[in-house]
Amino acid sequence: MGVGAGRAEVQLAFGLLAAPVLFVSATLVQLRLARSRGALSVPAGPADASLQAGYYALNGPIEEAFFRGLVQGGLGALVAPPIGFVVGTAAYVLYHRLGWSWPDTLATALLGLPVGLAFWLLPGPPSLLGVSIAHIGATCGFLGPGPYLLRKLRLL
Numbered sequence: 001m002g003v004g005a006g007r008a009e010v011q012l013a014f015g016l017l018a019a020p021v022l023f024v025s026a027t028l029v030q031l032r033l034a035r036s037r038g039a040l041s042v043p044a045g046p047a048d049a050s051l052q053a054g055y056y057a058l059n060g061p062i063e064e065a066f067f068r069g070l071v072q073g074g075l076g077a078l079v080a081p082p083i084g085f086v087v088g089t090a091a092y093v094l095y096h097r098l099g100w101s102w103p104d105t106l107a108t109a110l111l112g113l114p115v116g117l118a119f120w121l122l123p124g125p126p127s128l129l130g131v132s133i134a135h136i137g138a139t140c141g142f143l144g145p146g147p148y149l150l151r152k153l154r155l156l
Helices: 008-037 046-078 081-098 102-107 109-121 129-142 145-152
Strands: none
Touching (some): 008 102, 008 145, 046 081, 046 109, 046 129, 046 145, 102 109, 109 129, 129 145
């Protein structure tokens, strides 16, 4: 269920490579969505963006522990890994509908699919380490620091 480090070098390499790529990708997705909806929530300043990033550093691993570790890992062990991947990823995406519009909710699939595949397919025992680091990067790009950079760069 991903509680261990797995192959730590593989997990860290994935997380440290995926986090900046997902940060930029999520920021660009947010830019497109914000332009279509005509609004964007932006942190008040650098301190607020940093505070939000700290929250996301806590939130990412918690979401991954539930959706990847418990749901995907548990169902993968009980039924079959592909079933765990499908159910865990669908649950992760649909969970975000509790507070977000459909376009924002569906954008979470752009994170859910690759981290679900990484949790399942990276060499070594499944681990939450790499996917949690990647999740933090994506969330910081989509919320908080990413929108703050969009505003600072005058892209919105």
